[in-house]
Amino acid sequence: MVGRRLAVEAPHRLAWLEETPPSPGPGQALLKPLAVGLCGSDLHVYEGLHPFVSYPVYPGHEVAARVLEVGPETNPAWVGARVTLEPSLTCGRCPQCQSGRYNICQALRVMGFQAPGGMAEAFLAPVDRLHRLPEGLTDEQGALVEPLAVAVHAVGLSRVEGRRVAVLGAGTIGLLVAQVARAYGAASVVVVDPLEARRRLAEGLGLPAQPPGQERYEVVFECVGSEKALEAAIQGCEKGAEVVVAGVFSQPTRISAALIQDWELSLRGSLMYTARDYPEALRLLAQGQVRVEPLITHRFPLREAPAAFATALRREQAVKVMLLG
Template identity: 45%
Template sequence: MSQRNRRVLVRAIDDISIEEVPVPRPGDNELLIRSTVIGVCGSDTHAALGRHPFIDLPYRPGHEVVGVVVAAGEGAEDFAPGTRVIIEPNLYCGQCAQCRSGRYNICRELKVFGCQTPGGMADFFTIPVDRVHRVPEAMSDLQAALVEPLATPVHAVAKTGDLTGRTVAVLGAGPIGLLVVAAARHAGAARIVATDLLETKRERAVRLGADSALPADAADLVAQAHAVLDGPADVVFDCVAREQSMAQAIDLVAKGGRVIVVGVGAPGPTPIRLDLVQDREIRIEGTLMYTSDDYRTALDLIASGSIGTDAIITATYPLEDAAQAFAASLQPEHVKVLITVTAP
């Protein structure tokens, strides 16, 4: 095996480089994985811009990773070399009350691979064996690259309970918003309206299951959305998480309804109308990442063919062009940008 191991280092959005580090050796219960496809997440670009509240610069990204097992440490031999895998990047303690209840996605000591630890935007990396899932044989690497991004919307939708026959509004049609639309439709939502500033993204939202997609800056947005849904939304998913989108969410949701905050908010306070929250018994709830159940649901949904890669993936770049991939991800017309790694 080649001893060359390139790894992306992000110091700032205009200072993204490739460092060369030794190929790691898998420890007990670890796998050595060769990366094949890595997604550039919105959290990656937020961090590169210095705007992510929980990722410090510099950092070494890569939490949306598809790869191939190269070697297994003791205790991880169930994964033979050549096995294609995706990673579940939440690294949890397993001991706190949240972990013991099965909610390890909000572990008290949670670290995210590729956010608070060096990630998989590299030729090779190691990761605990319990953090990987096998890729079905019939699934392409590009399809597999959408499983991790889809798992977050699957988890967000699952938090609302049974969506069958209910109405939904999705604010923001970036990668997560588009996949929330798909997950909500899969979960049985009766009618879905999405919003975004860009017409191209609104068109994608309709392709993925929205009944209508409206300009996010429309002066009469609430009235238009209520017309599509035949009344206020039972559930609003805020995939933007800014003051304006939260204000829209409060106005869009029905009395007794629920607002799920999916997007990563900016550091600091965000004003909301507490008088309306109280008077209308609106429930506002955050959602973070996913658990293995959400991963399995996302795998099944991708495998079903319900979500085409062409509706989400808009560009690919080789690893050596990671800086260009980050720059492309900041362009409004792009949805999901991927980095591909050629076997050394």
């Protein structure tokens, strides 16, 4: 039996590779992808702008899948389960892992970037990186647990309850961060984006949206990953405010350090998720406190992944492009 796996062989070069589906070892599962989301980091890899990968890259980290087989010494009850993938692979030994902050493991690898991901007819993953999907959630919702966990982690790093919050960027992460902040009791949440279509999408989720302006906030989430947006986040702060950087940057940036010092701003980064964030993302989805389906603007069969990448690159029209297995 021969299967296929998508590879980004080099910037701007995709290829389907034939491979024999691997057999799972102890603690591993063989999975069939059901739904795989394309995100901005996948596009950075394709464009040659991701700072932390080496080619070839085998993408696919926003994944819902079905367990086909498990390896020796692994609980057979996993077979047949629908799961969502937590793609971080960690050492478990470094000080960060030992403290529970395995998202910044010193040897961190992420499936879909530094390790093979789920854009394949079948793929391997450690069983301890799988989370069962509740019956009420669809495959597409399951694939979007990963970016929702990113949002849960980012909001959890700040104090939003009772405070005025701005989210810069109405892409997938920004719209999820805004919904989580609302669910966590922010006094108000405003989504800021220059594109009218993106603002309409936010408003369809019940989130006030506006173009960039002069207002100031107590908490600002930067969800774009650009120098201009980061500067706008700093400039949009009240004194003593917090800025959480959730956007992924492909270039070095300059910032107004004088304002950070003079206004006593808190500036911190947010990377991925830790053990509490996936169960919390599943809870928010199951209880209907966060909606992910309206973010999906395009769907393709997995075999049409190159066309899906081309569509996702049209960033003004595409928000979340979904591949269906």
